[in-house]
Amino acid sequence: xxxxxxxxxxxxxxxxxxxxxxxxxxxxxxxxxxxxxxxxxxxxxxxxxxxxxxxxxxxxxxxxxxxxxxxxxxxxxxxxxxxxxxxxxxxxxxxxxxxxxxxxxxxxxxxxxxxxxxxxxxxxxxxxxxxxxxxxxxxxxxxxxxxxxxxxxxxxxxxxxxxxxxxxxxxxxxxxxxxxxxxxxxxxxxxxxxxxxxxxxxxxxxxxxxxxxxxxxxxxxxxxxxxxxxxxxxxxxxxxxxxxxxxxxxxxxxxxxxxxxxxxxxxxxxxxxxxxxxxxxxxxxxxxxx
Amino acid sequence: xxxxxxxxxxxxxxxxxxxxxxxxxxxxxxxxxxxxxxxxxxxxxxxxxxxxxxxxxxxxxxxxxxxxxxxxxxxxxxxxxxxxxxxxxxxxxxxxxxxxxxxxxxxxxxxxxxxxxxxxxxx
Numbered sequence: 001x002x003x004x005x006x007x008x009x010x011x012x013x014x015x016x017x018x019x020x021x022x023x024x025x026x027x028x029x030x031x032x033x034x035x036x037x038x039x040x041x042x043x044x045x046x047x048x049x050x051x052x053x054x055x056x057x058x059x060x061x062x063x064x065x066x067x068x069x070x071x072x073x074x075x076x077x078x079x080x081x082x083x084x085x086x087x088x089x090x091x092x093x094x095x096x097x098x099x100x101x102x103x104x105x106x107x108x109x110x111x112x113x114x115x116x117x118x119x120x121x122x123x124x125x126x127x128x129x130x131x132x133x134x135x136x137x138x139x140x141x142x143x144x145x146x147x148x149x150x151x152x153x154x155x156x157x158x159x160x161x162x163x164x165x166x167x168x169x170x171x172x173x174x175x176x177x178x179x180x181x182x183x184x185x186x187x188x189x190x191x192x193x194x195x196x197x198x199x200x201x202x203x204x205x206x207x208x209x210x211x212x213x214x215x216x217x218x219x220x221x222x223x224x225x226x227x228x229x230x231x232x233x234x235x236x237x238x239x240x241x242x243x244x245x246x247x248x249x250x251x252x253x254x255x256x257x258x259x260x261x262x263x264x265x266x267x268x269x270x271x272x273x274x275x276x277x278x279x280x281x282x283x284x285x286x287x288x289x290x
Numbered sequence: 291x292x293x294x295x296x297x298x299x300x301x302x303x304x305x306x307x308x309x310x311x312x313x314x315x316x317x318x319x320x321x322x323x324x325x326x327x328x329x330x331x332x333x334x335x336x337x338x339x340x341x342x343x344x345x346x347x348x349x350x351x352x353x354x355x356x357x358x359x360x361x362x363x364x365x366x367x368x369x370x371x372x373x374x375x376x377x378x379x380x381x382x383x384x385x386x387x388x389x390x391x392x393x394x395x396x397x398x399x400x401x402x403x404x405x406x407x408x409x410x411x412x413x
Binding site for chain 1: 305307309310311312313339340341342343344345347348351352354355359362363366367368369371373374376377378379380381382383385386389390
């Protein structure tokens with residue numbers, strides 16, 4: 001199979017293009033899959049998480065994936081963040097230190113993920129100082145993204161993450177992607193609601209909704225994440241099945257994609273220049289909790 | 291029986307990042323064992339820098355599936371928590387109370403919210 005990959009931006013069109021690749025390749029088995037990247041004039045680095053997840057799935061089906069005609073500027077980004085190391089290229093040093101490496105984790109790798117976030121993101125001198133409140137909220141949000149994938153995806157193929165920092169734009173993009181059962185199926189199987197894919201994402205981000213069953217309650221992760229991103233002035237996008245959901249400036253956009261993503265992708269843009277204290281308006285006492 | 295048992299989350303988890311549900315289970319196991327004995331417990335979060343809802347749901351939220359609110363309130367207290375972490379724990383506790391109070395009612399509430407959302411959206 002041969003597939004021509006267009007430019008991949010960190011938006012609905014970017015996800016749609018990657019899912020198109022998935023739709024074209026998902027039935028291939030023991031095949032050669034050549035991805036022609038001659039037309040890929042740009043690839044937002046955090047989108048490597050979704051791209052890598054799809055390629056991993058295709059490789060799992062014993063296909064040989066080759067990335068060809070990669071343009072110099074794209075090759076440079078994908079070599080610095082370690083993405084191309086999975087496809088036979090050498091990793092090159094990231095002189096400006098703006099990449100957060102592409103990495104695949106298993107669901108039991110939570111400690112390893114925590115180390116990756118601390119060492120490759122939070123403790124890096126290249127990342128400009130964020131306010132203490134923002135740094136804490138940001139760290140919590142990243143872990144909520146990972147926990148959400150661990151708890152809900154039922155993935156056996158892992159969780160993929162990647163990020164990029166844009167110093168001049170005061171922006172940090174970060175994505176966590178799983179190859180699990182997706183939100184729509186989760187809501188259907190656990191809650192009994194048969195929703196359209198984009199409605200299922202909307203449902204999962206609202207109120208006290210949870211697909212968790214059993215002894216451990218749930219239902220806060222995506223809400224906490226969305227609340228923080230909204231306060232921060234950033235943007236969050238969720239893609240699951242054929243659903244697309246985006247929150248920016250308190251405005252939600254939902255859409256149906258032409259093909260289905262084989263899992264869930266959560267992608268955030270953080271405004272690193274945010275100076276809010278994130279202090280609570282009213283004090284809580286330790287005796288008020290239970 | 292001790293007058294008050296002190297448990298350190300940092301010691302149980304062995305990490306200042308308390309983010310994984312599986313680590314929360316370790317804290318739950320200790321609290322569960324103590325509360326079953328009717329033992330008062332102070333749970334200290336000293337030296338813990340990061341918490342998630344997944345961790346707190348496993349560590350504390352699931353207590354509400356095994357013990358009454360009254361029992362938890364009378365036997366368990368927390369200390370050394372920052373204000374925003376307490377706010378997160380409070381949300382986890384409120385969600386857990388709702389979740390365990392009546393799972394069918396919880397599902398019903400969820401369905402009703404959805405129906406009203408759909409009406410609002412003109413669906």
